[in-house]
Amino acid sequence: MTERQHTTWGELLRDAVEKPGRLLEAYTAFHNYSFGNALLALEQCIRRNLQPGPLNTYHGWLERKRQVRKGEKGITLCMPMPFKRATQTDGFQDETAEPQTSYAFRFRPYWFVLAQTEGEDTYTPPIPNFDIDTALRALNITRTPFEEMNGNIQGLANGREIAVNPLAALPHKTTFHEIAHIVLGHTTSEKLVDGEQTTRHIREVEAESVALICCETLGLDGAEFCRGYIQQLARLSPRFSHEPARTRNPGQGDSSNPAPRRC
Numbered sequence: 001m002t003e004r005q006h007t008t009w010g011e012l013l014r015d016a017v018e019k020p021g022r023l024l025e026a027y028t029a030f031h032n033y034s035f036g037n038a039l040l041a042l043e044q045c046i047r048r049n050l051q052p053g054p055l056n057t058y059h060g061w062l063e064r065k066r067q068v069r070k071g072e073k074g075i076t077l078c079m080p081m082p083f084k085r086a087t088q089t090d091g092f093q094d095e096t097a098e099p100q101t102s103y104a105f106r107f108r109p110y111w112f113v114l115a116q117t118e119g120e121d122t123y124t125p126p127i128p129n130f131d132i133d134t135a136l137r138a139l140n141i142t143r144t145p146f147e148e149m150n151g152n153i154q155g156l157a158n159g160r161e162i163a164v165n166p167l168a169a170l171p172h173k174t175t176f177h178e179i180a181h182i183v184l185g186h187t188t189s190e191k192l193v194d195g196e197q198t199t200r201h202i203r204e205v206e207a208e209s210v211a212l213i214c215c216e217t218l219g220l221d222g223a224e225f226c227r228g229y230i231q232q233l234a235r236l237s238p239r240f241s242h243e244p245a246r247t248r249n250p251g252q253g254d255s256s257n258p259a260p261r262r263c
């Protein structure tokens with residue numbers, strides 16, 4: 001490694017916190033389903049032999065330029081349904097008062113997993129002088145199918161396995177990020193005991209910094225989104241910044257368990 005490369009990477013890391021960045025809209029593009037609904041969907045996928053994956057409604061998929069295949073049966077989830085209820089005063093119905101809107105939870109088959117849809121596959125152009133599969137083999141890392149119901153999660157790393165969301169906005173950036181989690185030892189069992197928030201943010205900053213360096217070194221898109229993510233994490237971690245911490249973006253794939261890493 002030459003001195004010039006060190007300087008360049010150092011500058012990249014300085015830019016990561018000083019140069020404006022943007023957050024990917026993909027982190028918040030999907031609804032975040034409750035744990036109970038995610039389990040319900042997973043159980044139906046297993047029973048119906050469907051590949052688990054991101055969930056959306058028929059119209060939600062249309063908005064993402066994907067069509068639900070003809071004949072596909074919807075996945076049933078529990079949802080709040082509004083209904084009007086007449087106002088009661090002292091046990092008597094008040095005819096003059098406006099009816100109040102109440103909610104009741106009902107099961108409805110309005111959802112479909114990615115495997116039930118069709119549309120154009122994301123084209124991943126080859127990277128000149130770099131082969132991701134060779135890199136994965138050399139690092140003893142394998143790919144597994146992405147089975148998260150939350151489509152906002154871009155990818156995850158578990159042990160020596162990575163899974164990248166087929167709908168990931170920047171698949172190469174996510175792949176580098178997940179590889180970094182493994183290479184940096186974030187997914188090894190001895191690290192699992194530490195669930196402290198700041199440490200988790202630092203791990204995210206480390207992984208995303210590797211993604212930034214890889215994207216820039218290989219001349220790939222994504223640097224401004226790496227910076228946006230790093231800067232958001234920096235705001236959340238007092239070690240990096242004096243700014244007050246903000247609520248974590250729900251699209252960032254939070255988990256109280258430090259592994260697997262969902263990002």
Ligand SMILES: [Zn+2]
Binds near residue numbers: 181203204207261262
């Ligand atoms: Zn991550």
